Amino acid sequence: MSETQRDDLRPLPHSAQNRCFGCGQNNPRGLQLRFFLAPDGTVVCPVEVPDLYEGPPGYLHGGILATLLDEAMSKAVRAQGLTAMTRHMEVDYRLPVPSGAALSVEARLLRSEGRKHWTEAEIRDNAGRALARGKGLFVEVKPR
Numbered sequence: 001m002s003e004t005q006r007d008d009l010r011p012l013p014h015s016a017q018n019r020c021f022g023c024g025q026n027n028p029r030g031l032q033l034r035f036f037l038a039p040d041g042t043v044v045c046p047v048e049v050p051d052l053y054e055g056p057p058g059y060l061h062g063g064i065l066a067t068l069l070d071e072a073m074s075k076a077v078r079a080q081g082l083t084a085m086t087r088h089m090e091v092d093y094r095l096p097v098p099s100g101a102a103l104s105v106e107a108r109l110l111r112s113e114g115r116k117h118w119t120e121a122e123i124r125d126n127a128g129r130a131l132a133r134g135k136g137l138f139v140e141v142k143p144r
Helices: 062-078
Strands: 043-048 084-093 102-113 116-125 130-140
Touching: 043 062, 062 084, 062 102, 062 116, 062 130
Parallel strands: none
Antiparallel strands: 043 102, 084 130, 102 116, 116 130
């Protein structure tokens, strides 16, 4: 999904001017992901990951796919004004993901209990096919 395909998205405020591999703008080798917030609270990340991050030739490395899901789920928690870290994560790799393809990563917060926050995310291609899915448990931490 490209940013222009959804007029209802607004940039997710984030101060990651750091070296985070996923979203840090100061990491020249990182993914430099940008996140948007839909009116229903879903976090959306349109992305095209280059072949620099391949596993098998022509396809993204599974660790990169896990990173995309993890980053999106963490932003679903952050969209609630909370800072949390991954405690547990499951990934279901459904189809091979070509490098350089236009993708959309979407995540949402499912429920919260105290400092614990359960999330889910999905990577989709332009045809809307689910390529990978993730579930995560995030634990709130005090910001530094």
